Amino acid sequence: MVKRRHQKMARKRIDRLFEEAKKAASDERMDRADRYVELARKLGMRYNVSLISQYRRRICKKCYSYMHPGVSCRVRLRDGMLITKCNRCGTINRYVYQR
């Protein structure tokens, strides 16, 4: 039960951190947004909580920077795929979407 309680708290804090990361990225404070992602990932790893898919898509798969469309990544839709390019490391992430 202790574990469940810890995981519940960790999830709450991860939600909070992504909220703050979004705010920081809208102010173009990418250093802060990246730091919040780092903290959120650490919380997830420490308490065995996986980040939900909405959150995973906001993180670059290679350099783990926060991806905010128009600020730190480019987003295109093409052939049934959502393609994002990270502006920091240039990695292209592809996600299939349902038409």
Next chain:
Amino acid sequence: MKNNSLVEEYIGASIEIIESSDKKYENIHGKVVDETKNTFKIENHRERIVPKKGCLFNIAINDSWKTIKGEDIMYRPEDRIKKLG
């Protein structure tokens, strides 16, 4: 959980220092923008790094102010849940 406010997320919360062993840190208030094991980074008009040790903080958690002793939260932010929860 005995004291729930010790394991909450402090980033983004309003904070003020009501007492400190070093006078220059007293009456600083603002928003927490970063946290490490030993320090808070507080932004008001400029960023300041304030040690947790020796300070008494007032932190707004879920719209209510909680008084927290710096010595009680001297852990890495991700370790705090396990150590204190």
